Amino acid sequence: MLPRLPLEKTLGCFNSLVGCTQCLKNGAETWCRWKLQWKRNYGFLPDDVKSVRSVVNPDISRIRNIGIMAHIDAGKTTTTERMLYYSGYTRALGDVDDGDTVTDFMVQERERGITIQSAAVTFDWKEHRINLIDTPGHVDFTVEVERALRVLDGAVAVFDASAGVEAQTLTVWRQADRHCVPRVCFLNKMDKPGASLHYSIESIKKKLKANPVLLQVNIGSGKGFTGLVDLITKEQVIWNVKSSSEDGRVFQKIPLSSSDNAELLSQAKEARSSLIEQCGFRRFLAPDLELLLGEFSENFDAVPSEKLRAAVRRVTLARKGVPVLCGSALKNKGVQPLLDAVTTYLPAPNERHLDLVRWYKDDLCALAFKVLHDKQRGPLVFVRIYSGTMKPQSAVHNINRNATERMSRLLMPFADQHVEIPSLTAGNIALTVGLKQTVTGDTIVSSKASAAAAERRALKEGEGEGRAEGARQSGPGWSGGPRTRVLLHR
Secondary structure (H helix, E strand, O other): OOOOOOHHHHHOOOOOOEOOOHHHHOOOOOOOOOEOOOOOOHHHOOHHHOHHHOOOOOOHHHEEEEEEEEOOOOOHHHHHHHHHHHHOOOOOOOOOOOOOOOOOOOHHHHHHOOOOOOEEEEEEEOOEEEEEEEOOOOHHHHHHHHHHHOOOOEEEEEEEOOOEOOHHHHHHHHHHHHOOOOEEEEEEOOOOOOOOHHHHHHHHHHHHOOOEEEOEEEEOOHHHOOEEEEOOOOEEEEOOOOOOOOOOOOOEEEEOOOOOOHHHHHHHHHHHHHHHHHHHOOOOOOHHHHHHHHHOOOOHHHOOHHHHHHHHHHHHHOOOOEEEEEOEOOOOEOHHHHHHHHHHHOOOHHHOOHHHOOOOOOOOEEEEEEEEEEOOOEEEEEEEEEEOEEOOOEEEEEOOOOEEEEEOEEEEEEOOEEEEOOOEEOOOEEEEEOOOOOOOOOEEEOOHHHHHHHHHHHHHOOOHHHHHHHHHHHHHHOOOOOOHHHHOOO
16 A cells, blocks of 8 residues: 655645735735645656556556546546546545646646546556546537547446436447447446436436446445445445545455345345346357356356456447446545456457558557647647557658658656656557647558558558558548548548
8 A cells, every 4th residue: 555645745746826915915814815726746756656667568458548438527537536546646635626636737627626628647557557538528628528539449437326327428428439439337426315326227228228237236325325246246345434534445345145134135136137147148249158047047146257257348348238337436435346347348459440450560550639739848749559669759650641750759648747758559648749740630650651551451452442542541540440430530
């Protein structure tokens, strides 16, 4: 466990307050015009806290590129803050109301308590690297969600458990459908009065036309929410958080037994049977589980958790169902199992878009999905690398602009603070400096010759002039599949 910093050291990472000086000049005791502008500086954290402490380029099968999407005030940014804290990236729990969150770093975001622009942050969870993009939940910033979904392999949809599916939830869900992004649902705010697991599940079915695959049931609700039952492992996960000072790192896992609450046992048994049937009836997805259903038809409790977990993953990757988990991010309950679900059920980069980059083989091919303008460094271009390796101080070719540019620096994004790195391989998200002609939606390759070689390979495969032109213009986005138009070429 990472120790918390003493208060005097923590306060040293904040800016001073700014405001009217007239009150001080007159010696007045009123502070009516003064305003504290807290801005946490994460540079004071030692290097081993940040996710680059392990390896810059992990194995591609252990990378997860995910986004957090939700209606405004569903608890999306708070969930992100808990993920960063439990992963060890931060040593203090950020709070939206206090204006000290990592991903909401703009002054306007901290003043209003909302996310305005998407922010990328990279951290490790157990043996996996997670590249996370926190997206806005306000309807006015929907385009930010669209940009992010183009490069994501999976997403976490956060719901207010007392409200179910809300207006912007429906919008971002349709965007994710359009980009064929597998999802995991997190029913947040289970501690809120009126929170209902059943209502939220029915709302997902009716409004989103989705197939929710329930993996957990809550233990208590409202102020009585203490934990959940894991239907895969048949365990109770209990958090004994008695005060706001407890951070929820410590929790208990207790196997379900006949001595437990009869109503809870009945609910868990019924929910697990439903889970097995949901996965088992999809024979083309889970053939192993179909055999198990025949063997354990009289006792679903005996179905091994490993087989059931694998079946849920097949259903998720095929987008035939969405795993549903529950918790309360603000009360520090349920976030660690959510992180486990992200690494277990959502796909790695090499499990998606395989046909989109086959013409480029091991050559560099990346998509510029966002451009920021920095007063000192100029344009900062966010890229998702689909194949090859990207290195600083190297020339790259922009297919859309038919221009070759020199990339001066390569950075790993950490919200508003970045770490310079020597190289980055396929499956990762990076921030580049020096690409002045590149705009959102452009495809970056290693050279003009590489683009020409990809075009020749496309022709050789018999894809026709149209597909070859697509390889020349759109890079990995031209596959003829449902993501063709939305992945790269806009």
